[in-house]
Amino acid sequence: MTSLSTPVHYVSVGHPAYSQPFPCEPSTAKIGRELVRNVLGMWCLDNLADRATLIATELIANAARHTPCHEIHLIVTRPSLTRVRVGVVDQEPSRLPALSQADDAEESGRGLLLIDALSDRWGCDLHGSGTRPWAKEVWAELRLEVAE
Template sequence: MTSLSTQVHVHCVGHPAYSQSFPCAPSTAEIGRRVLRDVLGIWRLDNLDDVTERATLIVTELVANAARHTSCQEIRLMVRRPSATRLRVGVQDRAPARLPTLGQADDDDESGRGLVLIDAVADRWGYDLHGSGRRPWGKEVWAEIRITGEA
């Protein structure tokens, strides 16, 4: 039995996707990792340890960044398979003016390495603005992992 709090709907067409809203708080990272593992299990990707480890690190860092750098009350975790060989993990918030930048943390800094870690474990990452071009209402910061091996 999965711990997903909402029912997963299976569609006969398109690519699998799951999303759920959570409080924008550091503690959401733990919930997000659990949800991600459940989704990977449903998609029968949970036997791919490398994918699971990389994706859970990405969830942790994306949630931490949203909690730290936005004043949003809520975020949306999104897990998708845009193709048979790719997994996309994203966090959507309502702070389109706070765009992610790949920074440089000093050795003694306690933070500032989130996107550096994501850049190291993801095959690619970026962000998409949501809403009209002149007045976006939010953004999704995402990272993709290539899926190799048998699922």
């Protein structure tokens, strides 16, 4: 079982980034929320924690539901001074996310709609070179309110 006592990878140059591998299963969402909340706390960005943890939960749930992967990587980064990015990398680049409209009677199918509503922007990046990507990262960004 992966836990937060497992070392988190930290990038010491450029913008801060934290990454941790997890099993690709729905129960990973709890540990993922803890990681996101702890990272944002270290950055003194607790005000983003509720939205960011919900986004992480949905990204993890989507990977667990829509890919056959055994492992994912949860990544929390600061791509700029005014943005936080939460992403999940899986090794199923052929299954790209797409917004869909779930019927009122359906119990699932609203994850990306929720991410779209909570984030300032979201997307998907393929990892790898040329025409044969080896993974994809589905991510969402939150904008920081900067005092002037």
